[in-house]
Amino acid sequence: MNSAPEIDDAFLDRVRLREPEAVAQTVREHARPLFRAARAMGFSPTEAEDLVQDVFVTFLEKVAGFEGRSLLRTWLFGVLHRKCMERRRAAIVESHLDPIDEVFEARFDTKGSWIRPPQDLERLLLSKELGQAIDGCSAGLAASQREAFVLREVEGLDTPEICKILGVSVTNLGVLLFRARARLRECLEASGLGRK
Amino acid sequence: MISCRNIARLVLSDQIDSQTWLKRMEIRMHLLMCRLCSRLFRQNKDLGEAVKRIPDSAPEDLEERLIARLSR
Numbered sequence: 149m150n151s152a153p154e155i156d157d158a159f160l161d162r163v164r165l166r167e168p169e170a171v172a173q174t175v176r177e178h179a180r181p182l183f184r185a186a187r188a189m190g191f192s193p194t195e196a197e198d199l200v201q202d203v204f205v206t207f208l209e210k211v212a213g214f215e216g217r218s219l220l221r222t223w224l225f226g227v228l229h230r231k232c233m234e235r236r237r238a239a240i241v242e243s244h245l246d247p248i249d250e251v252f253e254a255r256f257d258t259k260g261s262w263i264r265p266p267q268d269l270e271r272l273l274l275s276k277e278l279g280q281a282i283d284g285c286s287a288g289l290a291a292s293q294r295e296a297f298v299l300r301e302v303e304g305l306d307t308p309e310i311c312k313i314l315g316v317s318v319t320n321l322g323v324l325l326f327r328a329r330a331r332l333r334e335c336l337e338a339s340g341l342g343r344k
Numbered sequence: 345m346i347s348c349r350n351i352a353r354l355v356l357s358d359q360i361d362s363q364t365w366l367k368r369m370e371i372r373m374h375l376l377m378c379r380l381c382s383r384l385f386r387q388n389k390d391l392g393e394a395v396k397r398i399p400d401s402a403p404e405d406l407e408e409r410l411i412a413r414l415s416r
Contacts, residue, residue, distance in 0.1 A: 172411045179410055183402045193401055201410055208414070252352075260347025265380040266387065273390045279398040300358065301392040307358070318362070326357035329388065333356075 163211050175204060178221060181303050182228050188298035189232040190291045199235070203228045225299070225313040236291065252330045267337045285335035293328035296321060346370050351381045355388050 162170035179200055186196035206227050207214075214223070255264040272278055286294055292314070299310045311321050346367075351374055354360050360371055375382045403409070 168411075168415060171414060172407075175410050175414065176407045179407045180400065180402055183406060184400050187401060193403070197403070197406065197409070200406075201413060204410060204414055253349075255352075256347070256349040260349035262348050262380050266352075266384040268383065269387050270390070273387065273394045278394055282395060282398060298395075301395050304396075307362075322357035322359050326353065329356040329391070332391070 160211065160214065163208070166208070171208070174207070174220070178224050179204075181221075182224060184302055185225060185228055185295060185298055186232060188286075188291070188294040189229075189236070190294070191232065191235075195235075199228060199231055202231055206231075219309070222309050222312055225305075226315075229295070229313055229315075232291075232295075246327055248327050248331045248334070251334060266333065269333075269336055272336060272339075281336055281339050282332070285332050285339070288335055289328050289331055293324050293331070296324035297328040297332075300325060346374055348374075348378060348381050351375070351378070352384055355381070355385050 159170060163174060182200045182203055183196050186199045187193070191199060203224055207224060214220075255262060257263050272281065286297075289297070296310060296314065299305045299313065305313075307318055307321060311318055314321065314324075316324070351371060354363070354371065360368065363371065375385055
């Protein structure tokens, strides 16, 4: 998992004084991951950039009372998540029923053995078409599933940090990741790109 | 005996590490013996590695644009 360094008080003081180099360093370290998360939430590149700017503006406004002990990365992702939700006027309500659950169950017999086993996607995972295939397939995921998947796989955050950012329980995060991956797999398998 | 369905569920939801030691041993044994679950397990890791390599759509000068706007 990626570990972000905890920031020290001296650095925070420099940000509080709006020292250009300290502000620039914060932006350089965090802008790109935040942008990727906003894109995962379904916002266009322009909207994502706007949201990321908004996060930094909020950070500069609140930095006076910011607790250096908490991880800056977690805090910034958390602010971004709430801003994305406000714009979407939505909250993470992972429904009890999602069609992907049935699709997944149908791959097994009553004893729980594979009826429709996982296809060999090795070739696709190494191919140039993978980016395009994942882009296409991730469109079928709910925004919260995409966000959880990106925070885990692209940013490499661990379970407690993602739960804190999204405001969900460990169980809920498991459901989000399960549905994201099950759906991606179904779609990648259906694309036929992995077949030899 | 743990079923393939349960293994697949644990793999896709990242719940293997949070299982008890005994359960993790059972899962490991299953993965050693079951070619299909082992494929799912391996590809789940490979998919994670693969998505990291996909270039993001952020403009190259994203950071510099933000810094310029924030310093106004």
